[in-house]
Amino acid sequence: MHLPFELNPQIIYSQAGSIGKAITELLMNSVDAQATTVTLTLDKTGFRCRDACRSR
Structure with a gap:
C-alpha cells in the first residue's frame, strides 16, 4: 500500500534544519x-523516498 505524503518546506526546516538533514533522516528511518x-x-x-522490506 502506498500513501501520498507531502510536507510544507517550513516544517522540514523547523524539524530537520535543512533539506540535506531531512533526506538523511528519511534514509535513516528506512535503515531503522x-x-x-x-x-x-x-x-x-x-x-x-521510497523503501521496501522483504516479506518474511
Missing part, C-alpha cells in the same frame, strides 16, 4: 525499519 531497498528520487519539484 530494516528496509531491503531504498529509492531516493530528486527532481526540480522536490524529492521522494
Whole structure:
C-alpha cells in the first residue's frame, strides 16, 4: 500500500534544519525499519523516498 505524503518546506526546516538533514533522516528511518531497498528520487519539484522490506 502506498500513501501520498507531502510536507510544507517550513516544517522540514523547523524539524530537520535543512533539506540535506531531512533526506538523511528519511534514509535513516528506512535503515531503522530494516528496509531491503531504498529509492531516493530528486527532481526540480522536490524529492521522494521510497523503501521496501522483504516479506518474511
